[in-house]
Every structure is written in structure tokens, then in C-alpha cells.
Amino acid sequence: MEILVCVKNVPDTGEEEIELDGNDLDYDELTYVVNEWDNYAVEEAIQIADKVGGNVTVITVGNEDADEVLRREMAMGAGNAIHLEDEAFEKSDAKGVATILKAAVDKGKYDLILTGAQADAGYGAVGGMLAAMLDYPYASLVNKIEVGSGKLTVGREIEGGNTEMNEIELPCVLSIQTGINEPRYVGIKGIKQVSGVDIPKFAASDLGLDESSVGEEGAIVKRQDYFIPEAGEGAEMLEGSDDEIIAKLIEILKANGGL
Amino acid sequence: MAQFFAYVQHADGVIEDTAAELAAAAKAMGADSVTAIVTGSGVDAAASAAGEFFNEVYKIDNADLAYPNAEVVRKAVAAVVPAGSVVLMSHGTFAMDMGPGLSIKTNAAYIADVTGIDGVDGTTLKVVRTELGGNISTHVNADIANGAVITLRPGAVEPAAGGVGGAVADKSGEAGDLSAKRKFIEVVTPEAGGVDITKAEVLVSIGRGIEEEDNIELAMELKEAIGSKAEVSCSRPIVDAKWLEPARQVGTSGKTVKPNVYLALGISGSFQHLGGIKGGIIIAVNKNPNAPIFQAADYGIEADILEFIPALTEKINDL
Ligand SMILES: Cc1cc2nc3c(=O)[nH]c(=O)nc-3n(C[C@H](O)[C@H](O)[C@H](O)COP(=O)(O)OP(=O)(O)OC[C@H]3O[C@@H](n4cnc5c(N)ncnc54)[C@H](O)[C@@H]3O)c2cc1C
Numbered sequence: 001m002e003i004l005v006c007v008k009n010v011p012d013t014g015e016e017e018i019e020l021d022g023n024d025l026d027y028d029e030l031t032y033v034v035n036e037w038d039n040y041a042v043e044e045a046i047q048i049a050d051k052v053g054g055n056v057t058v059i060t061v062g063n064e065d066a067d068e069v070l071r072r073e074m075a076m077g078a079g080n081a082i083h084l085e086d087e088a089f090e091k092s093d094a095k096g097v098a099t100i101l102k103a104a105v106d107k108g109k110y111d112l113i114l115t116g117a118q119a120d121a122g123y124g125a126v127g128g129m130l131a132a133m134l135d136y137p138y139a140s141l142v143n144k145i146e147v148g149s150g151k152l153t154v155g156r157e158i159e160g161g162n163t164e165m166n167e168i169e170l171p172c173v174l175s176i177q178t179g180i181n182e183p184r185y186v187g188i189k190g191i192k193q194v195s196g197v198d199i200p201k202f203a204a205s206d207l208g209l210d211e212s213s214v215g216e217e218g219a220i221v222k223r224q225d226y227f228i229p230e231a232g233e234g235a236e237m238l239e240g241s242d243d244e245i246i247a248k249l250i251e252i253l254k255a256n257g258g259l
Numbered sequence: 260m261a262q263f264f265a266y267v268q269h270a271d272g273v274i275e276d277t278a279a280e281l282a283a284a285a286k287a288m289g290a291d292s293v294t295a296i297v298t299g300s301g302v303d304a305a306a307s308a309a310g311e312f313f314n315e316v317y318k319i320d321n322a323d324l325a326y327p328n329a330e331v332v333r334k335a336v337a338a339v340v341p342a343g344s345v346v347l348m349s350h351g352t353f354a355m356d357m358g359p360g361l362s363i364k365t366n367a368a369y370i371a372d373v374t375g376i377d378g379v380d381g382t383t384l385k386v387v388r389t390e391l392g393g394n395i396s397t398h399v400n401a402d403i404a405n406g407a408v409i410t411l412r413p414g415a416v417e418p419a420a421g422g423v424g425g426a427v428a429d430k431s432g433e434a435g436d437l438s439a440k441r442k443f444i445e446v447v448t449p450e451a452g453g454v455d456i457t458k459a460e461v462l463v464s465i466g467r468g469i470e471e472e473d474n475i476e477l478a479m480e481l482k483e484a485i486g487s488k489a490e491v492s493c494s495r496p497i498v499d500a501k502w503l504e505p506a507r508q509v510g511t512s513g514k515t516v517k518p519n520v521y522l523a524l525g526i527s528g529s530f531q532h533l534g535g536i537k538g539g540i541i542i543a544v545n546k547n548p549n550a551p552i553f554q555a556a557d558y559g560i561e562a563d564i565l566e567f568i569p570a571l572t573e574k575i576n577d578l
């Protein structure tokens with residue numbers, strides 16, 4: 001099975017407060033990591049290839065910094081990587097990213113394409129758009145995959161912890177939900193091993209893409225700014241020394257049937 | 260002006276509460292009239308219920324639509340909406356499945372998980388969304404000259420009043436070819452048993468801020484200190500990491516809870532997590548003063564939970 005996994009370089013928001021520089025992010029304060037969902041997609045692809053045979057290729061649309069993400073996923077066990085890089089790709093909306101990926105998919109031959117369920121901007125759009133452009137069937141939020149002949153049985157996570165089981169024909173596109181597996185750990189050693197690998201790069205012209213159909217020019221959905229919303233009614237913040245805060249909290253617990 | 264549609268989800272003849280939110284959102288985008296789309300097999304009850312909030316209801320009744328398989332429903336919806344339409348859906352697992360593909364097939368803009376609507380200026384729709392796990396907000400402009408598919412975060416807008424009394428139009432004959440390369444098999448529900456967080460009066464709920472598996476013990480000790488009315492619950496990353504069992508997850512893809520007190524410890528407050536909390540007061544402890552959980556909570560404490568939890572446990576044990 002030839003498996004393509006779409007991966008994205010995203011700001012790490014786990015630990016730190018997000019800093020703004022005017023109405024944009026303060027990029028100097030950001031560190032980048034691979035989108036959480038994409039790690040599960042790559043892990044799943046590797047496990048499928050290990051089981052039924054085949055190859056895993058990771059692909060990204062991104063600037064030169066995205067190279068690091070491709071190498072990290074290669075260190076996980078993806079055999080090949082493709083880097084789609086062009087100034088004309090910058091500020092693409094989800095449809096633009098899907099258009100670029102579609103052009104790259106057309107140059108290869110894949111049985112299965114995986115994306116993450118969503119990335120940093122919370123759209124969850126690229127996978128479903130790519131499938132529709134390719135006229136492949138699509139299933140989102142996949143948390144279980146069983147390989148059959150010419151088709152897969154997949155579980156989709158739906159509300160309330162329920163799973164919707166489907167049969168889907170290959171080739172297809174699936175978006176992968178967290179929790180489907182336990183992504184393997186990648187050590188510095190593993191990353192060093194792939195540091196010298198040559199990763200093929202393709203620009204708009206290599207893909208036969210009309211530059212005006214992608215990037216900022218092609219985007220029909222455009223982010224205008226970043227902002228921190230005015231604190232609305234919000235929580236009453238408990239202030240004081242640690243002891244005072246805990247004393248207040250205990251009073252609140254008692255008053256509300258908590259103790 | 261574009262024609263406005265709302266895809267209305269339903270089960271057992273009852274439409275989802277979000278339908279009224281979709282009607283209100285369309286109005287906020289300047290719609291004079293909004294048409295509901297109700298698909299399924301034997302949907303008369305749901306279709307007439309949708310008439311309560313919409314000026315017109317398109318009913319598409321077909322055995323192939325008995326289960327809402329997004330790959331099939333998408334074809335039916337694309338077949339009945341004219342080019343340039345705006346189609347609204349409630350942002351959930353079905354909309355995430357159907358929305359992106361529908362936007363491609365109808366050549367329309369796609370805007371997911373909208374949390375606020377600023378209005379329409381010419382063919383530019385202006386909305387508010389969040390990014391980076393809900394930690395930051397953005398204004399977004401979309402060119403809707405060719406229509407749009409928009410998914411609206413549940414609870415983001417005040418629901419519209421009912422009593423509209425829209426009539427049902429049967430569009431079943433216009434759905435066209437509904438064959439698909441994805442077949443629905445069944446819905447599997449998790450096995451019951453084990454811990455039941457839905458009955459607890461106090462939930463000691465931990466999120467990614469707990470940092471390490473060994474620190475789960477801190478939450479267990481706080482629960483012990485509070486006593487038998489308390490239970491430990493968590494956000495999704497804790498279950499994904501297999502540090503706690505799935506039955507303890509609170510949220511749209513986990514359990515819905517209504518304790519007296521919900522202690523959110525190191526939880527950022529994503530809408531999927533908050534969607535599972537339906538009652539009681541929320542007390543949030545987080546080291547990030549801008550964490551979205553402080554907007555949803557009744558009381559907030561800016562602190563490091565790894566120090567705060569043991570200190571609280573000790574004080575409760577001393578009572
Ligand atoms: C379809 C779908 C369904 C989902 N369903 C659910 C669901 O049912 N339930 C659910 O919970 N999520 C669900 N999610 C995931 C959800 O979007 C969020 O990713 C998740 O809720 C984040 O969990 P968190 O708040 O624990 O982690 P994070 O968002 O990473 O937040 C951690 C927080 O801890 C704080 N923190 C870190 N260290 C400390 C410390 N030492 N002391 C104090 N604070 C600290 C940080 O400031 C941060 O605010 C779903 C997602 C999707 C796409």
C-alpha cells in the first residue's frame with residue numbers, strides 16, 4: 001500500500017501564553033512543532049505499512065522551516081518526504097493548500113492519503129477538500145482502521161464517545177483523530193540519522209499550478225488579525241496569598257455542596 | 260443576495276437545538292429568509308419541526324439517507340442548493356465530515372467553527388473564529404460571491420425565536436444519484452461499566468497541565484480528601500495518552516456531566532471540553548491568565564496546579 005501523509009508545522013501552544021505583536025502573533029516568541037494530529041496519522045501509516053507492506057511518504061506545504069517537520073516524521077519511520085515550497089504558496093487558505101497537495105498527488109500514485117483531523121487554525125478542512133478535488137471518498141475523525149482488499153473498514157469518532165463504522169473504497173482520504181494509536185517517541189539520534197537525506201522540493205511551476213489559484217492571491221478566506229477577546233463576564237479571580245486563596249476556595253466548595 | 264440554507268440535524272423526529280442557532284446566524288448575515296434542509300428516511304416529523312424556525316423547509320426523503328453518511332448527504336445537498344448559496348451547519352463531527360467536500364463541490368468558500376458574526380459588506384462576509392486551540396481569536400473575511408459553507412460553533416449565537424411556521428417542500432425527487440464509495444455499517448457504543456463520573460457531585464478534572472502520568476496521583480489524593488462525593492475526570496489528551504480510562508473523559512466526544520462543582524485543573528477550556536459540562540459551578544486553576552477556561556468558569560485561580568493541588572489537599576485534610 002502506498003500511503004501519503006500530509007503534515008504541517010504549527011506553533012506550539014502547550015506551555016506558554018501566546019504573545020501578540022500588535023495584531024499579529026509575536027513570531028519570535030513561538031516555537032514550532034508538528035501538528036499533534038499529524039503524528040497520529042504518520043504513526044498509523046507506519047503501522048499499516050508494517051502490517052500489509054508498502055511505503056509511507058510524508059508531504060508538507062510550507063517554508064524552509066517545515067523541513068524540520070518532514071525530518072522528524074522520517075525519523076519516526078516514514079521512508080520518503082516531499083516538500084512543496086514556493087513564495088506563491090504563502091498565506092494560502094485551506095482550499096489553496098488542498099489545491100497544492102492535489103497537484104502533488106496527481107504526480108504520484110497513492111492508495112491511501114491521511115491527514116490530521118485538524119491543525120492550528122482549527123479548520124479541519126484540507127483532507128475533505130483534497131478528497132473532493134480528487135473525487136476520492138473521505139471519512140473524517142477516523143479512530144480505527146482495518147485493511148481489507150481494495151477497501152478499508154474505518155471507525156469515525158462521533159459525539160458521546162460513539163464510533164461510526166464505515167466501509168470505504170481505496171483510494172481514499174482519511175482524517176485521523178488523536179488517540180487512534182500511541183505515536184512513537186522520536187529521539188535526537190533518530191533525527192540525526194535523517195539529517196543528511198535529500199528531500200525533493202517542488203514549486204508551483206513544477207506542479208503545473210497557476211500561481212493566482214493559490215497563496216494570498218487565490219485565497220477566498222482571509223484572516224485579518226489575531227486578538228485576545230475583551231474579558232467578558234468571565235471568572236471571578238481569587239486573589240491573595242496562597243493560604244488566602246485556598247481558604248476562599250474551601251468556603252466556595254462548602255457553599256456549593258462540594259465539601 | 261445569496262440564498263441562505265441551514266442543514267438541520269435530527270434524531271427520532273426531534274431536531275437538534277442548534278437549528279435555532281443556525282437560523283439566528285443566517286439573520287445576522289443579512290438573510291431575509293432561510294431555508295432548512297432536512298434529509299433522512301421518514302423525516303416528516305423532523306421537517307415540520309424545522310418549520311418552527313425557518314421560512315421554508317426542503318425535505319429530502321430517501322432510504323439511502325436513512326443514516327447521515329456525509330458522503331451521501333453531500334450529494335443530496337449539493338443537488339438542491341442553487342449556485343452561490345450560503346449553507347450553514349452546526350460545527351460537530353457531521354459538519355466536519357461533510358462541510359469541506361461540500362464547499363469544493365459547490366465551488367463555495369468554507370469557513371469552519373465560526374464563533375461570531377460581524378456582518379456582510381458587499382460580498383465580503385466578516386466573522387470571528389478562534390485558532391490555536393481556542394487560545395486566540397481572529398477576524399476573518401471571506402468572499403462569498405460564489406456562496407459559502409459555514410459551520411457555526413454550538414452555543415456561539417443566541418438561538419432565534421420559534422413560531423416562524425415555514426412550509427415543507429418535498430425535494431426528494433431532485434436529490435439525484437446517491438451512490439457513494441463509503442458505506443455506513445453501524446454505530447458502536449462504548450461498553451458501560453467501570454467508573455461513572457456522571458454521578459459525582461464534585462469532579463476533580465485534570466488536563467494536559469498535569470504534565471506527567473505520575474502526577475495523576477495528585478488528583479487522586481485530592482479526590483480522596485474530598486471524599487465519596489468526588490471522582491476524578493479529565494480532558495481528552497489524558498485519555499489519548501492512556502493515563503486514565505476513556506470513561507473519565509469529559510466533553511463532546513466523552514461524557515456529559517453536571518456535578519455541583521467542577522474543578523478544572525490545567526485544562527485550557529476548548530469548546531469540545533466545555534461542551535460536556537452542563538451544570539454546577541466551574542472553578543478553574545491554570546497558570547495562563549488568558550486561558551479560555553477563565554471565560555467559562557465561575558471562579559478562577561492563576562496558579563501552577565502541581566503546587567496548588569497538593570496544598571489544597573493538605574488544607575482539606577486538616578479541616
Ligand atoms: C472532534 C473533536 C472532539 C474532541 N472532543 C473532546 C472531548 O470530548 N473532551 C476534551 O477534553 N477534548 C476534546 N477534544 C480536544 C480539544 O479540542 C482540546 O485539544 C483538548 O480539550 C485540550 O485539552 P487540555 O485543555 O487538557 O490541554 P491544552 O489545551 O494543552 O491545555 C493545557 C492547559 O494547562 C495549562 N497548564 C499547563 N501546565 C500547567 C500547570 N503546571 N499548572 C496550571 N496550568 C497549567 C496551560 O496553560 C493550558 O491552558 C476534541 C477535539 C476534536 C477535534
Ligand SMILES: Nc1ncnc2c1ncn2[C@@H]1O[C@H](COP(=O)(O)O)[C@@H](O)[C@H]1O
Binds near residue numbers: 035062123127
Ligand atoms: N500546509 C500544509 N501542508 C501539508 N498538510 C497540511 C497543511 N495544512 C493542513 N494540512 C493537513 O490537513 C490537516 C487538517 O488541517 P486544517 O484543514 O488546516 O485544519 C492537517 O492535519 C494536515 O494533515
